[in-house]
Amino acid sequence: MSSSLDQVTAYLPEGLLPKWLLFLSVVSIGNSIQAYVSLAGTREVYSGSGSSPSPVTPLSARTFGTWTALSSIIRFYAAYNIHDPIVYQLALWTYGLAFAHFFSEWLVFGTAKWGRGIAGPAFVSTISLSWMLAQWGSYVK
Structure with missing residues (x-):
């Protein structure tokens, strides 16, 4: 019997x-739900500069x-659909905009x-954007 992850x-x-x-994608949906339920996570990302709250x-959290x-x-x-150039480009744009x-x-x-x-969003956007740019030719034909 295969696991749920395998399915x-x-x-x-x-x-x-x-x-x-x-x-x-799955982690991000969790982050989206959290942004609607509580301000805590979004406030951790947008913590303000040293003197401003x-x-x-x-x-803004819901947005x-x-x-x-x-x-x-x-x-x-x-x-x-990673072999589709349009879908690949759209995903690239999501990471470029996040970066x-x-x-x-x-x-x-x-x-x-x-x-x-x-740090988390900055690293994820940087790594994902770089990885997708480097792998374009491996997936998009």
């Missing part, structure tokens, strides 16, 4: 990148949750300070 991944294309995209409001859910859906489709967003909030706007809250 979910049975239709994924070969390779680690599709599994990574699926994993991040977190700028997170209930509306962030919606944006994260949309990105998650695109990444989910990319995990299963630009998180780094600009940290370095330009000062709504985030370097720490646990921003």
Whole structure:
């Protein structure tokens, strides 16, 4: 008897990148739900600069949750359709926008300070964007 994980991944294309995209998609849906339920996680990401408090409001947290859910859906489709150049490009854009967003909030706007809250999204967006760019020719024909 196969496990539930085997059933979910049975239709994924070969390779680690599709599994990574699926994993991040599932984690991101959890983050989206959390953004609607509590301000704590979003406030950890957007913790404000040294002297200013977190700028997170209930509306901005829900907006962030919606944006994260949309990105998650695109990444989910990319995990299963990684050979489709349009879907691959859309997933690339989600990571490129996340990269630009998180780094600009940290370095330009000062709504985030370097720490646990921003490090995770910054690393994930950087690694995923770099990995997808490097693997384009392996998946998209």
